[in-house]
Amino acid sequence: xxxxVMMNDALRNGDAHLKNFGLVYDDVMRPxxxxxxxxxxxxxxFPQEVPALAMQKTDPxxxxxxxxxxxxxxxxxxxxxxxxxIVQMQAQCxxxxxxxxxxxxxxxxxxxxxxxxxxxxxxxxxxxxxxxSSAKT
Numbered sequence: 001x002x003x004x005v006m007m008n009d010a011l012r013n014g015d016a017h018l019k020n021f022g023l024v025y026d027d028v029m030r031p032x033x034x035x036x037x038x039x040x041x042x043x044x045x046f047p048q049e050v051p052a053l054a055m056q057k058t059d060p061x062x063x064x065x066x067x068x069x070x071x072x073x074x075x076x077x078x079x080x081x082x083x084x085x086i087v088q089m090q091a092q093c094x095x096x097x098x099x100x101x102x103x104x105x106x107x108x109x110x111x112x113x114x115x116x117x118x119x120x121x122x123x124x125x126x127x128x129x130x131x132x133s134s135a136k137t
Contacts, residue, residue: 007096010094016051101121
């Protein structure tokens with residue numbers, strides 16, 4: 001669930017609300033996260049979009065904004081996801097999003113929504129900082 005929240009943050013999916021998160025009960029005692037659906041970069045159409053899912057913010061004013069590093073770490077702690085490398089998880093989400101979008105653009109050179117896809121790629125590129133640890137030495 002934490003990774004899904006982070007991916008929606010990386011994609012700037014402002015439409016990620018509670019109805020987009022579901023559980024599947026194969027066994028009453030062991031629910032699992034349902035397959036992910038309705039995920040897109042809403043800032044393509046709504047540039048000032050902020051997350052629809054209200055999260056407890058570290059900012060006492062409670063302004064709606066995308067999650068920062070401290071808030072993600074706090075969310076991981078509240079989720080009992082201990083020993084999670086938030087920076088690494090953010091980097092993975094960023095890379096997966098960028099690679100997926102680039103692949104889609106490469107495989108569909110004449111897609112009607114190409115301009116929207118290109119714009120989404122730029123938004124995703126700017127959504128998260130490039131981790132300094134990813135530099136090759």
